[in-house]
Amino acid sequence: MDDKLVNSVRSTVFKDSDSLEGTCTRIEGYDFNQGVNYSRLLKSMLSTGFQASNFGEAVEIVNEMLDWRLSDEPIAEDSSEEEKDPTYRESVRSKVFLGFTSNLISSGVRDTGRYLTEHHMVDVIVTTTGGIEEDLIKCLAPTYKGDFSLPGAQLRSRGLNRIGNLLVPNDNYCKFEDWIIPIFDQMLKEQHEENVLWTPSKLIARLGREINNGNSYLYWAYKNNIPVFCPGLTDGSLGDMLYFHSFRNPGLIIDVVQDIRAMNGEAVHASPRKTGMIILGGGLPKHHICNANMMRNGADYAVYINTAQEYDGSDSGARPDEAVSWGKIRGSAKTVKVHCDATIAFPLLVAETFASRSKNFVA
Amino acid sequence: MSDEEHHFESKADAGASKTYPQQAGTIRKNGYIVIKNRPCKVVEVSTSKTGKHGHAKCHFVGIDIFTGKKLEDIVPSSHNCDVPHVNRTDYQLIDISEDGFVSLLTDSGDTKDDLRLPTDDNLLKQIKDGFAGGKDLVVSVMSAMGEEQICALKDIGPK
Numbered sequence: 313m314d315d316k317l318v319n320s321v322r323s324t325v326f327k328d329s330d331s332l333e334g335t336c337t338r339i340e341g342y343d344f345n346q347g348v349n350y351s352r353l354l355k356s357m358l359s360t361g362f363q364a365s366n367f368g369e370a371v372e373i374v375n376e377m378l379d380w381r382l383s384d385e386p387i388a389e390d391s392s393e394e395e396k397d398p399t400y401r402e403s404v405r406s407k408v409f410l411g412f413t414s415n416l417i418s419s420g421v422r423d424t425g426r427y428l429t430e431h432h433m434v435d436v437i438v439t440t441t442g443g444i445e446e447d448l449i450k451c452l453a454p455t456y457k458g459d460f461s462l463p464g465a466q467l468r469s470r471g472l473n474r475i476g477n478l479l480v481p482n483d484n485y486c487k488f489e490d491w492i493i494p495i496f497d498q499m500l501k502e503q504h505e506e507n508v509l510w511t512p513s514k515l516i517a518r519l520g521r522e523i524n525n526g527n528s529y530l531y532w533a534y535k536n537n538i539p540v541f542c543p544g545l546t547d548g549s550l551g552d553m554l555y556f557h558s559f560r561n562p563g564l565i566i567d568v569v570q571d572i573r574a575m576n577g578e579a580v581h582a583s584p585r586k587t588g589m590i591i592l593g594g595g596l597p598k599h600h601i602c603n604a605n606m607m608r609n610g611a612d613y614a615v616y617i618n619t620a621q622e623y624d625g626s627d628s629g630a631r632p633d634e635a636v637s638w639g640k641i642r643g644s645a646k647t648v649k650v651h652c653d654a655t656i657a658f659p660l661l662v663a664e665t666f667a668s669r670s671k672n673f674v675a
Numbered sequence: 676m677s678d679e680e681h682h683f684e685s686k687a688d689a690g691a692s693k694t695y696p697q698q699a700g701t702i703r704k705n706g707y708i709v710i711k712n713r714p715c716k717v718v719e720v721s722t723s724k725t726g727k728h729g730h731a732k733c734h735f736v737g738i739d740i741f742t743g744k745k746l747e748d749i750v751p752s753s754h755n756c757d758v759p760h761v762n763r764t765d766y767q768l769i770d771i772s773e774d775g776f777v778s779l780l781t782d783s784g785d786t787k788d789d790l791r792l793p794t795d796d797n798l799l800k801q802i803k804d805g806f807a808g809g810k811d812l813v814v815s816v817m818s819a820m821g822e823e824q825i826c827a828l829k830d831i832g833p834k
Contacts, residue, residue: 470723482725482726482727485725485728486725486730488729489729549727549728553729554747556728556749559748
């Protein structure tokens, strides 16, 4: 063979590669010869690749968000005297927005959420209506495990409602109705007699107070003054109850305008705190939190955990980088999307982050 | 207490109560129901089965029998609703006064003068024209929950 040709082919096929050593993490999974050590197993995900690595990054980002203090930043020129005080700066932490869809509250993730509100580990919650009622109903009667394949018509005739592979008996909703209607009556009375103007978040806080049950995340949110926003309050069983109540005892007014002021205010007035978003699922909670953060030119940390895809242009499937184009997340922010069902990823995430730092959250 | 009952005056003859309770799930179309304290004729009933919205419920659309207004209500099907006692009595028309009251002849030969002319234009015209024309008219008076109104008219005169 021609030497020149050989050399030319050799230089094409055996192109020198960049060295990744030192700049990139080596891929290495967990070694079970160490025994079954769950903590090390979870930490090994960062170097396992694919969504395990994204999960590992999510843990890093959340921990960075939880560990940040204003004292980590250089003192800004326009800081007030208070803001310059070192003790004050040590005390200023990130503001955490937590969003999740209703199905997660039907699932056991509700109990993870309860842990977070119980210890005031998050600052603002956004969810859909089911995320409110399913938590309250579980205090009145339980949800059961079923199967995705149970036939709908049979379940209907047995008075069972299917949520994925979970089952909620009709009777649970009847108990909810019996519990909530007198509360609405009382709220209407207060509206007339004490000029209370109810909003979704005020209503939710009231329900958290009324349920008075330590298993409910809404109870702890009420106790710890964590606002829970639900602009789509009418879209669920709660909405059905409002509908029926409007016939029996009309006049209850629920104002969404006050709540959008409050929600956006949480973001706008957060400074000098950094803001972080942990969003489970898509839909309304995802967008509502991102939109509020747009008002302060973007969040500093964002972790998405959902199974939606971006190819249909939906907001649910949009990656954090799309939000950067809107100013909902800062260009300098630390972000990751974990493509995983939150029932798997979220409890594990909390184990490696909030729960590992529980001492930081003593009131 | 029984002494006081002797002095009790009621317009309706059908006893002391103006309504009686009936389970919502048993009230049918063309029956009667009280909605927002008004006696209504039921024109539509639909039931939603027990589900996410709680107990099974009956959705009633009723027409106020005196004003013709449409009223709606939703009631759990196991709850009791009030059903009005609705009575129709026929009286012979004796006279129409200038201020819009009618004079009616009761069965016992007394006159009943406390009823106004109906507000329905059609019926009003028929009564006025018929009376002016010297016809023998019998009016049907519907009564429920303490209210009365002329609801129909018959010409019983010679052909």
